């Protein structure tokens with residue numbers, strides 16, 4: 001999964017549904033660790049502003 | 057910052073600042089960490105609370121009250137509505153000011169508070185949590201403590217670091233967008249809720265006034281219904297109809313869990329509070345007061361743990377026990393009602409609002425409304441009745 005950086009509002013909703021602990025939020029950005037990501041696409045489905053897309 | 061405290065609280069929201077205050081007030085040395093430049097921003101919240109809910113925690117101050125709510129109107133999918141009165145006992149906050157006021161309160165009681173301090177991991181010694189690793193203005197520091205309180209919001213990772221499973225199912229989180237709309241004309245003391253598959257599947261649209269011309273207008277969709285269209289399109293359609301001239305002076309995204317409290321909220325040396333523990337009312341999505349209540353319990357238990365030098369899970373479970381007694385058991389029932397509500401079609405909402413029209417406005421509550429929703433499930437009705445008797449809340 002991949003974050004569209006200039007769309008992301010850094011709300012952290014994606015982190016709450018990630019079963020793989022693959023998403024990290026800081027004050028400035030959200031980062032998806034594709035080593036850990038299992039492509040379940042929960043984050044993509046829940047993102048309020050559709051700032052997550054498939055791919056690395 | 058020192059290099060050791062009794063208690064470190066991660067996250068300066070309502071749950072964290074209250075936890076920090078109670079731990080400090082009861083004798084512990086406490087460090088409160090906030091990642092952002094201040095607590096309370098960005099405001100990812102509709103800012104509605106009950107006066108009764110927050111009064112035990114902070115002296116009421118006009119600085120952080122935008123509006124007082126007398127009436128809530130519920131709109132069914134067919135456009136019919138029913139009114140609930142609550143005589144000024146609902147408040148719409150200015151959370152930016154409110155959250156900071158809570159932090160100031162914590163500081164008054166001796167808490168050390170640091171902003172721009174991002175917790176990035178726990179530290180371990182002999183298999184036990186021994187402190188917190190932080191990124192403070194681009195410098196990595198390790199600070200020791202005996203108890204960690206994770207109050208790091210919906211995006212929580214602190215629990216995961218401790219090996220606690222904190223993720224929720226898609227159906228147990230609402231995906232939200234909210235605008236603060238200005239240039240509109242509304243009643244200052246009335247909030248509105250809109251239900252229905254076309255309006256907000258598995259959730260609702262809210263209008264919480266901040267003054268005569270401005271309101272928080274937002275939407276939450278159940279996560280598993282969100283994908284195709286997403287909350288923004290639903291909300292924009294609603295606004296086009298209801299407030300065509302409204303100007304979006306603030307836009308924010310967010311997530312609200314509508315789950316039960318996590319099965320595990322304590323481990324050795326650690327407790328989770330607030331959104332991090334999923335302590336949100338699964339029906340209303342309200343988490344401010346619940347977080348403060350959880351924070352107050354956890355803070356007290358942390359201080360007691362320090363006094364008695366008992367930091368194991370067994371001792372910290374006192375927090376869980378008290379939480380369940382005060383709110384947790386009630387949340388469990390609310391969660392079951394929510395599960396039923398998720399299955400409800402528009403017809404059911406229409407008939408519910410119809411029923412509510414026949415109840416005098418000052419005699420029913422959101423809880424009563426949703427209790428009506430589960431009437432055809434006798435086991436659940438019984439369970440609800442039991443909880444309400446326990447918590448001395450009246451159904452109707």
Ligand SMILES: Cc1cc2nc3c(=O)[nH]c(=O)nc-3n(C[C@H](O)[C@H](O)[C@H](O)COP(=O)(O)OP(=O)(O)OC[C@H]3O[C@@H](n4cnc5c(N)ncnc54)[C@H](O)[C@@H]3O)c2cc1C
Nearest residue numbers: 067069070071091102103104175209310330331342343344
């Ligand atoms: C759109 C929307 C509308 C809502 N409307 C309402 C409402 O009307 N009424 C209501 O009661 N509730 C509402 N809620 C829920 C409410 O906002 C939350 O339940 C409440 O804020 C939870 O408080 P908290 O202290 O647990 O977490 P938060 O308020 O989220 O605070 C967590 C804090 O931790 C900080 N943090 C996170 N990670 C770290 C880290 N690693 N290191 C340091 N700091 C960190 C964050 O920056 C944040 O300041 C709404 C939520 C949303 C999304």
